[in-house]
Amino acid sequence: MQKITKDQLVEKTVALLSDGTVSAVLGWSRGEFDYDITPAVFKTAEDLKENFVWNDFCGANFSKYLVAQTGKVEGKILVFLKPCDTYSFNQLLTEHRFDREKVYAVGIPCEGMADIAKVKEIVGDGIVSIEADGENLKVSTLYEDAPALVNAKDVMAERCVNCKSKKHVAYDELMGDDGEVIESNRFDEVARLEAMTPDERFAFWQNELSRCIRCNACRDACPACTCEKCVFDNPASSVENKAPANSFEEKMFHIIRAFHVAGRCTDCGECSRVCPQNIPLHLLNRKFIKDINEFYGEYQAGAEVGSRAPLVDYTTEDLEPGEVFDRGDKDA
């Protein structure tokens, strides 16, 4: 259950549109069901009142949309940012990917977003409505007479279960209370993979990545992937490919992408949220984050604008490459 209500957000937004502070709003638009929510650009109060929605399925991170939308809108665009979205927002600013002056950022608290797949695991298919009801979600289906009550915590998306921060690191205006950076268990799964033998780990990733259909959703949703032309889409690059041609190539795509966003990935979790094949792609990125933390000291991409990421900074304290090699598994 989200603490802030849809009505509060609509009221705030309509006021900012009416007084000319902003000319457009990046928000969530209702769908056919209660969970299929589409990011949308709202320009009128009528549209907002009719279609704007804020509920436990508003997972999409809008930061990346600012790259394209700030160029399209006259005046400022309002963007709603959940705490984790603000890290992506800052990281994009650090990389000069959009004009901060064109944006009015409204921070909103988040109690964690639900994963519809987890809801369906518990209540089954044929969902006709989902309503927030205190700590629970009240889910009605075609196949049960009475609605099922599901605790929101039991159906929370993986990235929210392992939420790293309820604190907003960027906003022009904050609605509701700000939270704190959280001691999460987000590296536990990485540690589990590290503890495997190289063969076990290879088998794990082989199994996961073999499901990849190369739809590029992970890349296209990723706020760290904002290249105008991705090397994998460029026919002149020699690595352009529209299908995983073999098991090597299918792994290469994801590993190259993880390397490319290393030090810039804020761990927002969009890659795994959008993967149609349920590949836990965020674990590749988290491995890099964990390593960077261990090699260079704690670093959170996007925590502040303009920070120098360890991988693009040099200090005399930096560890030598040999130390990394010694620490690694030489049999791997």
Place this chain on the structure above:
Amino acid sequence: MRKVSLDSINKVFAKISESNKLYLPVDGSDGVAVYTEWSEGKEWSNALNTVRSPKDFFFPQMENLMEFKTSGKNIELVDIRDEKEDFVIFGVRACDVRSFDILDRVFLSDPVDSFYASRREHGIIVSVACSKPSETCFCKTFGIDAANPDGDVTAWKTEDSVYFVANTEKGEAFMKKIEDLTEECDDSAVTAQKERIAKIMEKLPLADLSTDAFGGGKTDTFFNAPEWDELSQTCLGCGTCTFVCPTCQCYDIKDFNTGNGVIRYRCWDSCMYSEFTKMAHGNNRLSQKERFRQRFMHKLVYYPENNEGIFGCVGCGRCLAKCPISMNIVKVMKKIGGNKSE
């Protein structure tokens, strides 16, 4: 009509596997159903459907077409086509069975795609009626009966039994193979199930979705509709909708340099991609709006225009479930069709 008890269904699978490769939905390590070759120990999934459609069996995501081998000044052309043996796809839902018909009209039209044709000829389709459709299902919109799917054999799964009816010669041959394992029965259980499913279909949230506004000859009606801007404004341009779609049939043909030759391969392509149908003069659809429009115009206008009014969508609902931004053909139909019905 013949039946086998659900407890003995693995015996049917074992029997078929003696002579043919048998593929059916099996739950994978992540709990999601995937078409998998049956072997002892594999269980037929209870899932409504697979994320990845069975179009792979006839139109795989990647296939090698031919090989060029060079030595000195000679180039050898190698035909690497392997003649397919008969195979069985078991448990195909009504929507996906219809998708094969839609693919046929593309690949089996002159000039016939011999790679596709060979697989179609060797594939035996055992469909299964749906018993618990999802809220995302809208096959009825396209005249598909989830309770009575086509295919070489149609099956109905009840709580304790699986019922079979053969529809084609291939289907008769399939039934012959499992004759000893099945018993003749009346159709009362199947009739009851069909009635139950029909009632559920009426209650589905998308039951009233209509194609009336769409079809051939409607290009001018919709091409410049102002709604495309809004519908496409947050499209990521990924290929999820096209790759989970059982009817998307676009592909690219490319040459892979092996170092001492070339392998010419074909792979799925997506109209959502920036390099799609790139030509010598450049790209003919420069914006995501144009690419997005192409996909839906193809399904709702261009395809029916060229195929006797048949739409290029089967209402399987995969794109509804999988689009990262939850934009899909239902939202498009309601948005542009709602204002444009004639």
